[in-house]
Amino acid sequence: MVVNFSGMPSASSIFTAYASLSALVMLIQTMLNQLMPRQFQHYIWSFIQNYLRTLPSNAAIIIEERDGMSSNEVYNAAEIYLSTKIRENIDRLKVSKRHKDNNLTVKFAQCEKIVDFFEGIELEWRFVYEEKKKSSKVIDEDSDNLLFMAEKKYFELCFNKKHKNKVLDVYVPFMLEKAKSIRAENKVVKLHTLASSVSYSSSILWDSINLQHPSTFDTLAIETNIKKAIIDDLDRFVRRKEFYKKVGKAWKRGYLLYGPPGTGKSSLIAAMANYLKFDIYDLELTNVKRDSDLRKLLLRTANRSILVIEDIDCSVELPDRKELMCADGHGRPHDLKFTLSGLLNFIDGLWSSCGDERIIVFTTNKREKLDPALLRPGRMDMHIHMSYLTPDGFKLLASTYLGIQGHHPLFDEIGESIQSMKITPAEVAEELMKSDDPDTSLQGLVNFLNCKRIETDLSKIKGKEENEVHNVKGLASDDSDIEAVTD
Ligand SMILES: Nc1ncnc2c1ncn2[C@@H]1O[C@H](COP(=O)(O)OP(=O)(O)OP(=O)(O)O)[C@@H](O)[C@H]1O
Ligand SMILES: [Mg+2]
8 A cells, every 4th residue: 555645734733724614714715716726726725735745743645546557546545445434424415426326426516625534533634636737647557548647636634643553554454354244245146148249250248237036045045044045155164264374275265046937946046146245247158159168158257256157067068178189180179169078177277376265156957967077076066956945935035925824724735735845945936926915815826736736637647557567578579688678
């Protein structure tokens, strides 16, 4: 952190001076705004500031918006931190909202001040905005954009000189941390998907939209102990930065979600993202043609994110690298397709060591169809079985979809049916959405479950009959051909 100290007057005297001057300052400001040209206003302001700086025993930290060509993290943090103090402290506010934001951004306007108290220290913040006479061109290091610098913005933080070390060593880091957690709280979770115009020649890019999936751990109907184990695992993962460093492992975690369609695999991923406020990168393997594309895409994923590869069993044929080398004929690695080993090695190696707090999730309907390389111990840290609905899971759905908190006369009947059949949460959720009236919805569900039971019984009978015919045929053709019988 680069600190810019101005040789400064005393905090108490500057505060007293500000206090007594404050009314006068407001008056002058109003007059200036109305009567004088902008340049002259600026001159008067500089004069007042310089006068205040001559007061003894005060220190001030200047926090400029930019540090040379790159943006200043302390400035950004100060802006966020102070936005939480603004409403109660000052009356002139700047309010804005970008399209992608959920909340209003509140900043304080030129020459307003905020007094903050930290462990008995009084700290006064002021925001200063200066227009430069001549604009200068610089390249923004963060975004590579060309900027025209026609203004200078900075915060001035004044306090008593004797607290200089504490302010620098404790208060400023405290403010940085606070800003980080506020930023995380307000973060809009994004869903990154592959840009649609994909061809062999053009490179593939991520496209992002706000994740609108409302699934949370509260709305997810899965067994309570599984839910708790997942939440505990995620919590442990995010707080273990030092642990991963100590043991020399990349800070990443892999989850394999498996189970029938409609049991909540995708909903669980959304719940994880909403819980951690991590962005999701949905990697559609069918759109990726080459190992090199895959590497590029993976390297363009941000930290604190979840990389998702859905339906890994059927999304793409992943031939083994050896086969491809043979196909090439010269023993050269083939680049026209990508390989499962390429994917897994890259994820385990370079990708995870290039970033922090990476989560990777694979989903499948059929775990038994997966390549053994994926199931190898240590590859995926947690295998989560998403199964059919349980009576408890149903109660949670009834509470989320219909607002029924306690018991309902139809619950026992529905519970018994759910217990004895394979019903997915998706099927039940669909039934519960059919009416606004809870009684009608539940009755609809009872009817649905009865029909399903009849269908299941019928198909069982049909299956049994076919099996019997099959057995008789097998025995008739060849007594020893047990394989044919069992097939
Ligand atoms: N466990 C669950 N808890 C709450 N709602 C669920 C659950 N499972 C499914 N649903 C509901 O069913 C819909 C479909 O579920 P989801 O897409 O998460 O299933 P999936 O397991 O990913 O299915 P697929 O294997 O077809 O991708 C969800 O939008 C949600 O409304
Ligand atoms: Mg899914």
